[in-house]
Amino acid sequence: MVTTPTLASTARAFLARLDARWFQIAFLANFLLLGAFARDFALSWIQAVTCFAAGLATQALWQWALRLPQRRSWGGYLSAIISCFGICILVRSENLWAHSLLACLAISSKFVLRSGPAACRSHILNPANFAAFAAWAWMGGCWLSPGQWGTDTLTALWFCALGGLVTQRIARWDVSVTFLLAWGALLALRIILLEYAWNPGVAMWLQEISNGSTLLFAFFMISDPMTTPQHRGARLLYVAAVALIAFIWQYVYSKPHGLIVALFACSWAVPIINILFHHDRFSWGAQRGADRKLLYEAT
Secondary structure (H helix, E strand, C coil), rough: CCCCCCCHHHHHHHHHHHCCHHHHHHHHHHHHHHHHHHCCCCCHHHHHHHHHHHHHHHHHHHHHHHHHCCHHCCCHHHHHHHHHHHHHEEEEEEECCCCCCCCHHHHHHHHHHHHHHHCEEEEEECCCHHHHHHHHHCCCEECCCCCCCCCCHHHHHHHHHHHHHHHHHCEEEEEEEEHHHHHHHHHHHHHHHHHHHHHHHHHHHHHHHHHHHHHHHHHHHCCCCCCCCCHHHHHHHHHHHHHHHHHHHHHCCCCCCCHHHHHHHHHHHHHHHHHHHHCHHHHHHHHHHHHHHHHHHCC
16 A cells, blocks of 8 residues: 655655754854844854855865765765854954964864774864864954853743754754753852852852853753764763863853863863773764664654
């Protein structure tokens, strides 16, 4: 008996075939558009255009120079687009060339800074995190703007929904949840130890846990499947360690940008963790295959 596919089944089949990075792009585009139209980002269109142009050109240069298999397809450029979105969202500059330079450095780091065992050898640093750290630590005339979205509850829920979709599609929902639980617990402990009253204490906690930069970090940056440990147990411990180090940096030593600094510092340990806790490397193509298998079994 031949059945006619319904609109719903056709849509599910299309989504199962779609690369998860398209969902990440949609997620980050929402962040950037909200900032541009609702929060008045201090980002010019020239900075954004040159950032994307430099990032895509650098990706193409490395792919063709190394004769990588994906050099003729869009798949190799999706990660570069995601990195450029992250740079435009996080970094502000008083000049027109900083964003394009950061895009070149971030994309190049994927091809130059690589380590780990053969089964899961990958780039060490998350490109957007590396660009944000470099802009803050090494480049004059640049700064990070982590609190620019405000703390609107509906906005936070919208980004949580989008971020949850992204992390579910790349099998890293556990990373985002673990980070938010660890970070939220540390923030709550700080408020308790400082003996804040209930009324301002809860408001402070909600403001710190639900701002745009925290959600961006949880659902996009620390959930990157290529730069976190491949073994699940080790990965969750790693995420909790990042949260703890960020908390100490920001609230014990009173230093800025704890999440960015902590992830940059901890990323160098990931190749060692992958050696100690062996697991095959995540593959975007394999994830699409798993999505199609689940769809077939469900129907």
